[in-house]
Amino acid sequence: xxxxxxxxxxxxxxxxxxxxxxxxxxxxxxxxxxxxxxxxxxxxxxxxxxxxxxxxxxxxxxxxxxxxxxxxxxxxxxxxxxxxxxxxxxxxxxxxxxxxxxxxxxxxxxxxxxxxxxxxxxxxxxxxxxxxxxxxxxxxxxxxxxxxxxxxxxxxxxxxxxxxxxxxxxxxxxxxxxxxxxxxxxxxxxxxxxxxxxxxxxxxxxxxxxxxxxxxxxxxxxxxxxxxxxxxxxxxxxxxxxxxxxxxxxxxxxxxxxxxxxxxxxxxxxxxxxxxxxxxxxxxxxxxxxxxx
Numbered sequence: 592x593x594x595x596x597x598x599x600x601x602x603x604x605x606x607x608x609x610x611x612x613x614x615x616x617x618x619x620x621x622x623x624x625x626x627x628x629x630x631x632x633x634x635x636x637x638x639x640x641x642x643x644x645x646x647x648x649x650x651x652x653x654x655x656x657x658x659x660x661x662x663x664x665x666x667x668x669x670x671x672x673x674x675x676x677x678x679x680x681x682x683x684x685x686x687x688x689x690x691x692x693x694x695x696x697x698x699x700x701x702x703x704x705x706x707x708x709x710x711x712x713x714x715x716x717x718x719x720x721x722x723x724x725x726x727x728x729x730x731x732x733x734x735x736x737x738x739x740x741x742x743x744x745x746x747x748x749x750x751x752x753x754x755x756x757x758x759x760x761x762x763x764x765x766x767x768x769x770x771x772x773x774x775x776x777x778x779x780x781x782x783x784x785x786x787x788x789x790x791x792x793x794x795x796x797x798x799x800x801x802x803x804x805x806x807x808x809x810x811x812x813x814x815x816x817x818x819x820x821x822x823x824x825x826x827x828x829x830x831x832x833x834x835x836x837x838x839x840x841x842x843x844x845x846x847x848x849x850x851x852x853x854x855x856x857x858x859x860x861x862x863x864x865x866x867x868x869x870x871x872x873x874x875x876x877x878x879x880x881x882x883x884x
Contacts, residue, residue, distance in 0.1 A: 595785030601748075602762040603794075615746055615767075626746035628693065634739030635664055642732030648814070649728055659714050659725060660732070666710045667703035674702025678846035678855055682771060699846065700737060701856050704831075707733060723821030730827040734807050737831075741800040748772075752793030752841035754780040761794040774843045795842045802834040819874060825867040832863030 593609060596602065601610045616625040639660040646656045675697045676683055676690050683690050711729065715722035744750035748768045751761065753776060765773065765781060765788040777790045810826055817823055836857050839845060845854040 593784075596762065596764060596787045596789055598764045598766050598787055600764065600787075601745075602789075603759065604762060604791075605756075605758050605760055613746070615748070627743040630743035630746065631698070631740050634736040634743075637739060638732035638736030639664075640732075641735045642728045645728040645731045645814075649724060651724060651728065655718075655720065655725065656728060656732075659711070659729070662714055663707045663710050663729070666706045668698065670706025670709075671698035671700065671703035674705070675699040675846070678849075680849075699856070700740075701835075701859055704733070721820055723819075723824060726824035727817070727820055727822070730824050731807070731810060734803050734810070734827060734831065738800050738803045738807065741796045741803075744796040745794075750796040750799075750842065750844065752795045753777060753843050754791055755793045756791065757793070759794055759797065760791050761797075762789045762791050764789050772844045777843065792843075793841050795838050798838050798841070799834065802838065803831065806830040806834070818878060821874070822871065825871050828863045829867030829871075832860040832867065834860075836860035836864060 597612060599612045599614055601613055602608065615627070616623050618624070639657065642656050642660065643653045646653045672690070672693065678699070679697070707729070708726075711726055712722050714720075715725060741750070748763050749772055751763070751772075753774070762784075765778075768790070773790065777792065781788050781790055783789075806827065809830065810823055813826065814823060839854050839857040839860060842854075846856060847853060848855050848858070
């Protein structure tokens with residue numbers, strides 16, 4: 592590992608990984624393009640393609656996935672931004688135009704998930720289709736998009752936890768991180784490499800990306816054995832909710848319920864986990880009862 596650290600460098604010291612001069616954006620013909628947005632867009636495209644493949648496996652019209660996907664993407668981005676702004680209002684109340692600046696990040700996954708599911712049920716009702724069958728295909732694309740999208744957080748130097756000296760510890764230059772994302776405890780653990788101050792933190796973006804990959808693999812393995820439409824939808828809610836509940840406890844940039852120290856995403860994760868277990872149990876008991884009657 593080098594003895595000095597540049598302001599655009601990122602290091603995983605215990606893994607022997609040192610990334611030099613990793614910018615947040617690049618310029619084409621004078622137009623600045625953020626890696627964050629590019630990676631989110633890449634995740635969206637691959638997510639819709641993934642959902643299309645699952646629709647083929649369900650013998651469903653793939654045009655439905657593309658039609659629904661357009662609405663879902665638009666409203667998910669809006670929902671993700673609204674969710675983030677609502678729970679980070681102090682950052683925007685004095686400069687309302689900054690709400691529309693997405694180049695520095697500020698999209699909350701849960702906002703996107705909530706908006707996507709609302710869009711699913713509205714779309715299905717208008718088109719007179721089964722939201723559960725569409726949802727079973729759509730969640731594969733959703734979680735793949737989340738797996739990829741978290742790497743946008745990596746380029747933005749955001750979504751990390753407190754100090755750690757564990758195997759996956761990540762070093763970030765202080766000047767490359769948004770000031771409001773750094774806690775006092777992280778500043779207390781700040782160190783110097785050359786003339787650059789850095790913090791060493793949990794890469795929670797990585798934890799969540801890997802956890803979501805595990806959930807996706809489990810969903811693919813279980814897909815052919817599913818018992819009813821909507822089961823994979825519940826599988827996703829429970830798996831993602833459980834992982835988010837655990838990982839959110841490590842993060843230091845948590846969005847809190849106003850007036851409390853309760854992380855809203857952690858609470859939602861727990862609710863989704865138990866909701867999925869209860870609903871899956873109820874549905875399977877009913878199916879078993881219908882089969883025996």
